[in-house]
Amino acid sequence: MNSTEPRLSRRHYGFTLGEAVRHRLAQRRVARAARRRLESDLATFTTQADLDDLYAVLDRYPDSDTASIREILARRRLPAA
Numbered sequence: 001m002n003s004t005e006p007r008l009s010r011r012h013y014g015f016t017l018g019e020a021v022r023h024r025l026a027q028r029r030v031a032r033a034a035r036r037r038l039e040s041d042l043a044t045f046t047t048q049a050d051l052d053d054l055y056a057v058l059d060r061y062p063d064s065d066t067a068s069i070r071e072i073l074a075r076r077r078l079p080a081a
Contacts, residue, residue, distance in 0.1 A: 038068065043076075051073070
């Protein structure tokens with residue numbers, strides 16, 4: 001490193017390592033809470049007619065936008081008896 005290059009400090013990117021870890025953990029907590037709310041909201045779709053209507057709405061949007069919803073619904077499906 002030559003003398004004209006800025007020296008990287010722990011605060012070079014705006015966070016100390018501890019702050020960055022706490023920030024990342026807080027983001028993950030918020031994401032988990034949002035996921036639980038979505039799962040709870042989707043749990044209200046209980047009848048086949050409800051699910052058919054929901055899938056019809058989801059089909060109007062790109063898969064990239066509806067992937068998390070489809071994944072939650074797929075996990076709820078019961079195997080055929």
